Amino acid sequence: MQNTHLKLPDRGQLLAALEHSLIAAEDAGDLVAVIVLKIQRLKDVSIEFGYTEGDAVIQHVIERLQHCIRQKDLLARINNDEFALVLPGLKNPAQPVMAINKIQRSCNAPIEICGREIKIKLAFGTSISPDDAQRADALLRCADIALRDAESNGLESVRYHAHDTAETSPILQLETDLELAINASTLQALYQPIINIESGEIAGVEMLARWPNGPFGEVPPAVFVDTAERCELIMPLSVWCLNNALRECGDWQSVLPNVPVAVNFSSVVVADPHLPEVVLSALSLWDTQAVRLTVEVTESAIMSDPQACMAVLNQLHAHGVKIAIDNFGTGYSSLAYLEQLPVDTLKIDQLFVSDLVKNMAHRRIVQTVIDLAHNFDLSVVAKGVEDEETLDTLTMMGCQYAQGFYVGQPMRSGELENWFQSSPWEPVDVAHACV
Secondary structure, X not given: OOOOOOOOOOHHHHHHHHHHHHHHHHHHOOEEEEXXXXXXXXXXXXXXXOHHHHHHXXXXXXXXXHHHOOOOOXXXXXXXXXXXXXXXXXXXXXXXXXXXXXXXXXXXXXXXXXXXXXXXXXXEEEEEEOOOOOOHHHHHHHHHHHHHHHHXXXXXXXXXXXXXXXXXXXXXXXXXXXXXXXXXXXXXEEEEEEEEOOOOEEEEEEEEEEEEEEEOEEEOHHHHHHHHHHOOOHHHHHHHHHHHHHXXXXXXXXXXXXXXXXXXXXXXXXXXXXXXXXXXXXXXXOXXXXXXXXXXXXHHHHHHOHHHHHHHHHHHHHOOOEEEEEEEOOOOOOHHHHHHOOOOXXXXXXXXXOOXXXXXXXXXXXXXXXHHHHHOOOEEEEOOOOOHHHHHHHHHHOOOEEEOOOOOOOEOHHHHHHHHHHOOOEEOOHHHOOO
């Protein structure tokens, strides 16, 4: 099964060759593996360096793949940035892992593009016949499902594992159940308090969506948010979060009348020109002042489409909604964008905060963000405050607000009302809140 450098087999040719390999393997008692691999962030390379250079990266990867495979293996291109390998005549299910390790070692070497060296990362999904499937199309689909599981969970490689049947797709099940969970409102809304460090006042809460009863148990937020973006459920999910936050914010009126609430929005949502209308309608529906809502968006989300995000955030801010940049310090924003954006608050990622007492490099990063916020006349919140020593250190560094388990764990609305009444922290007037 030879490949040519300029013209690789397509999906149809791949399936025909794979079917032939499966027939031969059945007669010989061999295993056949399919590895689907994807070049990660190829689009980012094309946008930064140009599509010609993006094509050059693909050619480099093809050349390295061809040097890694055996004479009888087949390399096919099934999408712009996705390839499939057929490994026939295997005797051991560990052989695909060895092949992936060989490919990873080869592709770890930097590629020179426009005078700069860049490292390319690949994600892999593997399926093996006869255990995972016996038909060519089913075996390829199993490998594709494993690839998407790997990407959803931030892993480099995943082996397909069937659930109830070999035809069951955990990805498709996740998408179906997520849509049902949003429509039936069976997701869970938790709220984590934020305090003013100097005064000890409660300055607001952040709404955190959770999915404790997914199709395979509790589903991590990163997984179901990625699923929502992939299957165009991210706006319905965001609307569910927004409405729950504003509705329950109204429920706290008797206990803490002025507590503001922050809601996270993904890059897809915050670049949607319809978001201001959605937010204003929700504020009107739940009779909530705009100043009591903060839209949180990550630094990297803004940089994915700066112009579109800026237009949406400007509209929201003009109506009184506050804007916070979440996980500041982990993205790629420039000071020029920070000056142009209608930002009220910077939130420092817990990666830097949780160990700042002992990690001097992280402490310097935190101090830099605090000073930057002060220079831009912005509020600053430190996330991931787990103990009193960290809180005291942040106080000395001039940080205004803190969030983390030491302040208060994420909790349900009813638990939050009880916490308000029994916590050592005091309520704050909305005019002095950070979120």
